[in-house]
Amino acid sequence: MKVNLKLWALLLISHFVLAIVPSFIVENKLTAYVPYHSVFAPLEMFNSLGVPVYGQVTEGMFMAPITILGWCLVVTLWLIIHYGFAIVLSHLTRRSSKEF
Secondary structure, three states: OOHHHHHHHHHHHHHHHHHHHHHHHOOOHHHHHHHHHHHHHHHHHHHHOOOOOEOOOOOOOOOOOEOHHHHHHHHHHHHHHHHHHHHHHHHHHOOOOOOO
């Protein structure tokens, strides 16, 4: 397996662990920070571009539901961001082929 893919998988797993696991241990504002901003920061960005990422609000709802397109965009964005970080990290840690 290439180093890029290993780093990519490690970054994805660490993002998932930081977003999900702390809320099972203790629930407070800090444990809600990562999952909240991991989802709603990209959604607000796409919403400002006019992409329909929120569904219709009906009476009695606390907030608008996220559409399938919204979830797909959030997941795709984080996959791309983590893959970019993996490429940069593997490039920075790669040994030089030139020996001095």
